Amino acid sequence: DQQVKQNSPSLSVQEGRISILNCDYTNSMFDYFLWYKKYPAEGPTFLISISSIKDKNEDGRFTVFLNKSAKHLSLHIVPSQPGDSAVYFCAATRAQGAQKLVFGQGTRLTINP
């Protein structure tokens, strides 16, 4: 049972444009969501997070949107830069509990010059 899904395995965006990565979840108990960036043979790097009490969180070029009714979140990167090319994972957890993260399958983002 895949509780967190990233349906797009890959995404290609031109440098300077907006990158939008999507994530859906099925477990309504999740109330905290995170985005991580990962390069090959490295650990994930935390990017941005959002609590279910908010619908938007912004940090520099990164903005995460949460639509609780649709159980959907998205990560917007603008403007996209070549260094943003990586695999992006969304993750979900319950704020109260064991803090276990459930990861999506990841989306490989490629920024073209």
Add this chain to the structure above:
Amino acid sequence: GAVVSQHPSWVICKSGTSVKIECRSLDFQATTMFWYRQFPKQSLMLMATSNEGSKATYEQGVEKDKFLINHASLTLSTLTVTSAHPEDSSFYICSAPPSGSYEQYFGPGTRLTVT
């Protein structure tokens, strides 16, 4: 941000031997750490939750006698792969949340190859 280190970054061992991987939180204390493994082109799968001062909690399907976890202090957790076999070859990653934080910070990972 918080820093988590892992050692070694890669290791090659012979089938039947044991390998120990260390995970350290460098600038914060972590009562809980998590161990994941990642197969090529797949997501991170949680293996177990390491709890300082108590037994680890293993996810369903993970053999606790094969993957021994010891959380010796508030900054160190170790994962020992016992009697390793080629199918244990994988990328092992640990993570830790600073106290009071929901964000988990990941180590750089350890590539294990069992020949």
